[in-house]
Amino acid sequence: MRIVSWNVNGLRACARKGFTDWLGGARAQVVALQEVRARPEQLPDAIRQLPRWYQYYQPAERAGYSGVGLLSRRRPNEVTTSLGEERFDREGRLLIARFGRLVVANGYFPKGSGTQRDNSRVPYKLDFYRRVLRELAGLRESGHRVLVMGDFNTAHCEIDLARPRQNTQNSGFLPEERAELQRWIDAGWVDTFRHFHREGGHYTWWSQRLGARQRNVGWRIDYVLACPEAMAYVRRAHIWPNVTGSDHCPVGVDVDNRILD
Numbered sequence: 001m002r003i004v005s006w007n008v009n010g011l012r013a014c015a016r017k018g019f020t021d022w023l024g025g026a027r028a029q030v031v032a033l034q035e036v037r038a039r040p041e042q043l044p045d046a047i048r049q050l051p052r053w054y055q056y057y058q059p060a061e062r063a064g065y066s067g068v069g070l071l072s073r074r075r076p077n078e079v080t081t082s083l084g085e086e087r088f089d090r091e092g093r094l095l096i097a098r099f100g101r102l103v104v105a106n107g108y109f110p111k112g113s114g115t116q117r118d119n120s121r122v123p124y125k126l127d128f129y130r131r132v133l134r135e136l137a138g139l140r141e142s143g144h145r146v147l148v149m150g151d152f153n154t155a156h157c158e159i160d161l162a163r164p165r166q167n168t169q170n171s172g173f174l175p176e177e178r179a180e181l182q183r184w185i186d187a188g189w190v191d192t193f194r195h196f197h198r199e200g201g202h203y204t205w206w207s208q209r210l211g212a213r214q215r216n217v218g219w220r221i222d223y224v225l226a227c228p229e230a231m232a233y234v235r236r237a238h239i240w241p242n243v244t245g246s247d248h249c250p251v252g253v254d255v256d257n258r259i260l261d
Contacts, residue, residue: 002027005222010038014246015047028252032069032070035066037066053072054071054072055071056076101145153221156181
């Protein structure tokens with residue numbers, strides 16, 4: 001069973017760049033999308049009428065902003081989209097789907113830079129991290145096997161970005177952001193890709209300026225994290241840097257089907 005996550009940087013734009021062709025060849029059973037930036041009724045027919053896919057979306061209140069979605073070959077037992085805090089829910093940043101004992105949590109974690117690039121949104125970002133962590137802790141305690149995936153907007157370690165020394169004052173690699181992600185690791189969450197791939201040079205986002213992607217000057221900020229109960233069923237972890245259509249590329253895991261039981 002393949003589960004994939006992709007920040008599409010606008011699903012309508014990504015659809016024009018071959019999203020459905022990619023989806024047809026991805027061999028995925030579940031696809032978590034971030035930065036959809038559209039309401040379901042605004043999506044093109046090629047997306048809304050995809051055969052044999054169940055679709056769920058949580059848009060932001062603000063038009064053309066944020067938003068998450070989930071495509072699945074099987075119908076989830078339950079889908080939730082609220083953290084119970086209006087300041088988070090209105091930005092359309094979380095969708096949690098349960099498939100038997102498997103829970104797939106799809107998150108578009110906030111940037112901390114703010115509109116003025118003054119790191120003014122860092123407190124909001126860290127609060128969102130902590131609130132999601134508490135939410136998922138409850139699911140773990142109830143016996144679910146949880147995978148949380150999406151654009152975390154934080155590079156965890158120096159190996160996770162091409163130019164760490166130049167970015168220590170920039171949101172995405174601030175000490176407090178990295179420490180917050182480390183809290184997840186300390187709580188038992190496993191960075192699935194790093195579990196299987198220890199070497200550097202693997203990134204999931206590249207600036208659209210100065211040929212950064214062609215030169216592989218990027219950041220690894222998209223993750224699939226697994227709680228230990230889920231990690232027991234993870235067989236492989238992937239990054240697909242050659243998939244274009246967004247400034248991010250897809251990431252994912254292959255899991256044993258018994259994770260559902």
